[in-house]
Amino acid sequence: MAGSELTLPAAPARAPEYGHDALVVCDNVVRIYQAEGIEVQALQGLDLLVAEGEMIAIVGASGSGKSTLLQVLAGVDAPTAGRAVVAGNDLGDLGRAERVRYRRHVVGFVRQQTARNLVPYLTASQVVDLPQTIAGVRKAERATRTTELLEAVGVAHCADRRPDQMSGGEQQRVAICVALANRPRVLLADEPTGELDSETAQEVFDALRTANRDLGATVVVVTHDAAVSGQVARTVAIRDGRTSSEVLRSGEEGVGVAEEYAVMDRAGRVQVPREFREALELTARVRLALAADHVEIRSDRPAADPSTGEPR
Ligand SMILES: Nc1ncnc2c1ncn2[C@@H]1O[C@H](COP(=O)(O)OP(=O)(O)OP(=O)(O)O)[C@@H](O)[C@H]1O
DSSP states (O other), X not given: OTTOOOOOOOOXXXXXXXXXXXXXXXXXXXXXXXXXXXXXXXXXXXXXXXXXXXXXXXXXXXXXXXXXXXXHHTTSSOOSEEEEEETTEETTSOOHHHHHHIIIIIEEEEOSOHHHHSOTTXXXXXXXXXXXXXXXXXXXXXXXXXXXXXXXXXXXXXXXXXXXXXXXXXXXHHHHXXXXXXXXXXXXXXXXXXXXXXXXXXXXXHHHHHHHHTSOOEEEEEOSOHHHHTXXXXXXXXXXXXXXXXXXXXXXXXXXXXXXXXXXXXXXXXXXXXXHHXXXXXXXXXXXXXXXXXXXXXXXXXXXXTTTOSBO
């Protein structure tokens, strides 16, 4: 019928998937361990996004779940629930062969224990060559890559030395080269400076920064070392298996103004730090109020009468 053309309303725009443009996506990740019949929830619905090219530090008390998170991202441990995706690889859903390929090519890993990162009877050149040989890279290309990596992090002089002929800092820098050998998108480091004095720790941190800036790896480093976390643009704190706060630093080298943010998950949950809860005796139930530009959280106990100090 002329003049009465049917027009349908436009389909509602679909919200982009959480973390659709991030390189690392943790979406409500849960990891439960069973130990002697006891269940330990190491990760309790952790959300985290890391953009390609970022270098972030992860901090948190002992037992908060930092290592578990890295093990999941490394493809060593699978999430019990939730979604962990790195460079498009869904880590809850990798077959055996895919997992091997993922660990060989997509992520590199550096451990705290310097000795465990290397092989006692191999020189630095040989140990950086090894993952490339396993990946089937041609000899000439391997040699170029090995030299380039050792030079980039300042340990070219260690090329023909075995671990017992290197300092702890040199060993860790060689370990970073091993982790980077097959050009992973993401470099994961679990307390890489934990066994080192502060000067040597700085050299290792500088090598991580080189990996990030010059060699193109996105870096996630777990650390207790405030000197390390103070030098990255974003530090994420984990508390009780969840990301609880983030410190963003602006300015050259990440040093400059630092501002702390609490992290709110997509269900609107925010973790109130224990010091705050204890200071105001906030327990299971709190009062929330919306003000013009902020939200107030108050104890559910009746407020004290300022003249008597007694509850009103
Ligand atoms: N394989 C495992 N079996 C049983 N429980 C585990 C296992 N791995 C970790 N846990 C438990 O999970 C929780 C988180 O541990 P995780 O090692 O991730 O913490 P963390 O923050 O890295 O601690 P730290 O700083 O001491 O290394 C702890 O309670 C720990 O005991």
